[in-house]
Amino acid sequence: MEAALSAPGPLVALVGNPNCGKTALFNILTGSRQKVANYAGVTVERKEGSLTTPSGRKVRILDLPGAYSLDPLTPDEQVTVDVLLGRRAGEVPPDFVICVTDATNLRQNLRLVLSLKRLGLPMVIALNMTDIARRKGIVIDADKLAAEFGVPVVETVGVKTSGAAALVGMLNQLKAPAQPHRAAQWRTPTAADIAHDQNEVRRILGVVGGGRLDGVTLDDRIDAVVLHPVAGPLILGIILFLVFQAVFAWAQAPMDAIKAGVGLVGEWVNHALPASLLKDLLVNGVLAGVGSVLVFLPQILILFFFILSLEESGYLPRAAFLLDRMMGSVGLSGRAFIPLLSSFACAIPGIMATRTIQNPRDRLRTIMIAPLMTCSARLPVYALIIGAFIPRRQVWGGLQLQGLVLFALYLAGIVSAMAVAYLLGRRGARFHSLMLELPAYHWPNLRNLAIGLWQRVEIFLSRVGTIILSLMVILWALSSFPAPPAGATGPAIQYSIAGHLGAWLSVIFAPIGFNWQISIALVPGLAAREVAVGALGTVYALSAGGSDVSGALTPLIAQSWSLPTALSLLAWYVFAPQCLSTLATVKRETNSWRYPIIMAGYLFGLAYAGSWITYHMASALTAS
């Protein structure tokens, strides 16, 4: 794949408005021969793929970020314009431009075509979504369009494998340029230019057709229900409830299977290797690390399956529309909804998804509160403590007390996130642009879903996997060295660096009710929250590698911890940044150490304050 991508061949750039079906077309042209990375220095996704035409010539295809115009207002548009003008360091200007237009929305799309035409790069217009246009009764005369612009026009259908055949045929005849094309001089359009372009667009639409939709369309009828002030939020609530149900119900079996699989491999290594440091590293460092990453994959896959389907169908922007007012009241954009939703599975894909928020300050605020969403890594810890301390009984006519406590913990996360967003400065946030396009509804395309899911999985496993794995190995070392002295009676971890750290930490944590066992367990628990459960098992000297650490721990901690200590630990887990991978992701996404440090600081502060209040209130209540 690497070789194919770096092979010489003409570079073709796909340019188009957001929502014009450009990425679907890119998927058809390049299939799985894609490489997703970032443009240097910015968090804008760079997608390049390759294509071999029937006559065997290689063509590189660059999917430039969607742009409404060549007068950039967003980082995405800046990249697109810079690449086209050859101003972007490390990027060669394209030899050829495919301007992708949505045949159902030419009125908007043609303005970009006019600007591109002015750049003077060799260009072809792809009239995309012609199938939907035809269904909607929109007829566009492609020949006249070609005559108007003086460039070839090909009809494409972004969701059909054969939909790009005409385009591939055209690429087949593409001549590799003798020397790189230079874009014409570019100047920022004035108000008069925009007005001129508008008149031009109106004139062209008069010639080729396709300017407007008459009557009430099916989309209008769907919108009347989906965007209804009462029915809309209700439908959104039901959809979210079903998504959450699916994430937690469907993921259970594969998660158990992954746990069992990793356990089996661990046992096999245990038997195959003699007791040694290497074996310990493999079993308790590497395998435990890999397992703790992999176990979240099913949830992330399921969540992203829904998010991508909702996105493809056109519903997600509408959800953002419905929630904008509510989120705006704490200074967030409606666009923050999608990243925050993802953060319920894991904050890492959530933080990566904030790239869709255009305003940098809105994006930063969303990143800062993402770890307060109750990610699934907290669940094992919550489950352990709730199981041990909250009686299994019904209150208020049939509600399970244990379930209520869990719900309260989720709610505490959401409410504190909103409060933090508000405090981080909502002043002026009302005036941050929304200007969100609500695209036409589509049926999600399976092929695009599969490609999108695969890319998410790849990113998660490669980037996050490496971070967690290395952290786990480091924490393993901290928990294993130095070895306990001869004749030691306590668990080995007590004599290690982590043990000393824990003993030191227990002085700090004593005011919030944590004993030294909890303090030690929080150290390896920095790698990933749920690791603390296993670490508690180690500290309490349970047989290592036992399949049900949590089950064995429950009666133990129920006896040895007080209720205020347990509640305090729950409060700690609502806030504490017990996840170095999240901080590492924030570092990468913001290109600075500043924000992860601020994030860790404020979250530890909140956690300490929350636990202190919880501990002392609970102590006062239980004493009386």
Added chain:
Amino acid sequence: MDIVRDSGAGSIVAAEAAGPVGAGGPRLDEVATGAAGELPLADLQTGAPARVVSVSATDGTSGHPGASGGLSRRLAELGFLPGETLRIVARGFLGREPIAVRIGTGTFALRLFEAACIRVCPEHQPLP
């Protein structure tokens, strides 16, 4: 929070009253539609067709990068230009903000301060 929003809206109205030049932003060329029935986009009835009269930047957003200068330009790029027809498809939470506007063949969600830049003139034929 209402105070902040109201004062923002107030300054937008004031800027409008001061005239197109006083608004401090570029005013795209006006289409003669008769100023009699002209109103801010946000005041348009949901579902009623209207024609854009003017799109002007206001300084209600000053001090917020990316909001003030680019606002009318961005609206123009999305197709909010004098002479285009539009209608409000839906209003957000509790019937206020944001508003979903169909213009040409596209639909966009706008916050009220964005909609405040757009003045429209209702067209009197009912929608089919």
